[in-house]
Amino acid sequence: MSGGQIQDEDISASSQWSESTAARYGRLDFEEGDGAWCPEITVEPDSLKEFLQIDLRSLHFITLVGTQGRHAGGIGNEFAQMYKIKYSRDSSRWISWRNRQGKQVIEGNRNAYDIVLKDLEPPIIARFVRFMPVSDHSMNVCMRVELYGCEWLDGLVSYNAPAGEQMSLEGQPVHLNDSVYDGAVIYRWGLGQLTDGMCGLDDFTHSHVYNVWPGYDYVGWTNESFPNGYVEIMFEFDRTRNFTTMKVHCNNMFMKHVKAFRQVVCYFRSEADWEATPLSFSPVVDDVNLSARFVTISMANHMASAIKCQFYFAEAWMMFSEITFQSGDDPTHKIDDSNTRILIVCLVAIILILVAIIVIILWRQVWQKMLEKASRRMLDDELTASLSLQSETFAYSHNNPTSSSAPSEQESSSTYERIFPLGPDYQEPSQLIRMLPEFSHTSKDAGDMKSPHFAQDGVPHYAEADIVNLQGVTGGNTYAVPALTMDLLSGKDVAVEEFPRKLLTFKEKLGEGQFGEVHLCEAEGMKEFIDEDFSFNISDNQPVLVAVKMLRADANKNARNDFLKEIKIMSRLKDPNIIRLLAVCICSDPLCMITEYMENGDLNQFLSRHEPEGQMALISNVTTVGYSDLRYMATQIASGMRYLSSLNFVHRDLATRNCLVGKNYTIKIADFGMSRNLYSGDYYRIQGRAVLPIRWMSWESILLGKFTTASDVWAFGVTLWETLTFCKEQPYSQLTDEQVIENTGEFFRDQKRQIYLPQPVLCPDSLYKIMLCCWRRNTKERPSFQEIHRVLLESQA
Known part of the structure; x- marks a missing residue:
């Protein structure tokens, strides 16, 4: 579609708004015409009258589809939240596609501009394909689509x-x-x-x-x-x-x-x-x-x-x-024997050329990384000189176990190149900071090199070799764990039992990522597989909802090792406000870890479905949540983070989307928000992929790539702000992603021009003061989670 191989005359539709929203404009990532195909009338529930049809001219094996809404440079805001696919091999009989669990409806878009890709499992073999928008209420929709596959040569x-x-x-x-x-x-x-x-x-x-x-x-x-x-x-x-x-x-x-x-x-x-x-x-x-x-x-x-x-x-x-x-x-x-030798010679020549190109590319990548590392070291020195910070140092080194560093100040120096491969539009922290005017010039020598184990503000700083980054199924990192902590666990077996896969019943896919998927399942007989110190409020025979993080069988060796490390770490996390690892399936592929799942879903969706108590809520007869309940939930989040920080764990993605809600407003912190398409807009997108939750990140995490418990405290302040606003809008919703990055530069310069999140209507001064303390520029001046938890407890008294 987007490549132009499919001609305009091969794209048709049931109807169209106007000539400028005809079927030929339904090509993925194109903005021609009015920006998409739009049917003439609104899509009604249970109505499958409207469709966008593609004629591939011959049978094709189709494994993946993509969809997008109508953005039109901000003018349009129509998209299909759900859709179905019908296909035909001869145009006389149309078949409804179903996934391997029998479900026909495919989750579509959540905004007008993001591209959502969906694997077709099972794939389809067809000449004709129809995209049919589906809705649970009357709404205007527009679609842009793409098909991925190859010609079906079997015939x-x-x-x-x-x-x-x-x-x-x-x-x-x-x-x-x-x-x-x-x-x-x-x-x-x-x-x-x-x-x-x-x-x-x-x-x-x-x-x-x-x-x-x-x-x-x-x-x-x-x-x-x-x-x-x-x-x-x-x-x-x-x-x-x-x-x-x-x-x-x-x-x-x-x-x-x-x-x-x-x-x-x-x-x-x-x-x-x-x-x-x-x-x-x-x-x-x-x-x-x-x-x-x-x-x-x-x-x-x-x-x-x-x-x-x-x-x-x-x-x-x-x-x-x-x-x-x-x-x-x-x-x-169709190859004549007389041409076979010529073909072989040509193929050998092509292979040799490709090998040479690959060698050149690899050499350039190695050289580029060497330059980047050198520039990062020079940049750190320049920052040290520019900030004119005190030159005091701490008596800490990796060889000195008698470090005076506090647990709340452990750092991960991982740069984002560990999350996703670098693309041409990729922005590393060292490149992001060069967006600031005073660092747009070439870095120069800034004097003596500081120890690689110290941050410029005096906080002990682990080198990359000292950090274990757990790479989850999303392809991104979850917890960052000091290698010392990992070493203490390396000789221990996983403290959870193997769970029979046949006792898991699929409910829905919660999310997916680079290396696997997260599923919501029902588990039977789970009580027999968990520790005595943990109890479900269910009878022995009642199935329980669980989240299953599954690693794809074709995941690479590094992803498998990280997955097993994450299981080992997660099996040691035992706190009332942290999602618990209940069991595993690691005797055969695909590797799975089974964790708790709370019946009310994540906090972001839970709060967005509710309203604050008050006269307007009484008039509209909607479900409400009181201020005391919001404060209670925030206290639990602080308690869970207090536990993680006591273990020197850095979460790195604390937000309401990563907090699950149970009965009586029970909160437990999880880590698979990044895998959900629902929240792709919460991450700074690099070539269409979710990478950095910049609206929750501290200035030093964005600009320097440093993640600490102090940066988790910053994210807690944003999470608290979300909670008090009932998640009705994104943090800094009035700013673009680029403006958010520019605002972190104002925090870095500290010239009183930085923009803070405003005080929510429901938020008393005492809670907003906590938020402002979490967003202090100097990491040492931010409160610890122990202090935050204590203050929140006292405010409930």
């Missing part, structure tokens, strides 16, 4: 197979049905799990997909149901093709009476009739290797538009997860 348009069956294994059912098959009884054609691009695991009772039943990845049959001894599957294609091979992915867990087929007999139909002589192939029966495998069958260049194959049982059960075809007349296969 397969349908297969017809017997329904998968149910196996009983150790008294437990294993469902081997084709759960995503999009065929119908009337039409007797469709595609499903045998063409979804996902191969099953060696153990068919486990799955790549989270929160599904045993056997999900496979379609399976037992020989007891087939007297002839074979399963027949018929495949139909878009045209007559010259077939070279067929690949069938089979399970071979012979210990559980499952084997790959012992013989396959295939019949070919090129015109109206089937060929009389079939093709037969017998693979080697494997009684040694339990691994699932592809079995490749030569099709001997048969010409056909349909193939009918009979797969003979080699054991009691036969299971397939994927079947693919290769045909010699595909564009990718």
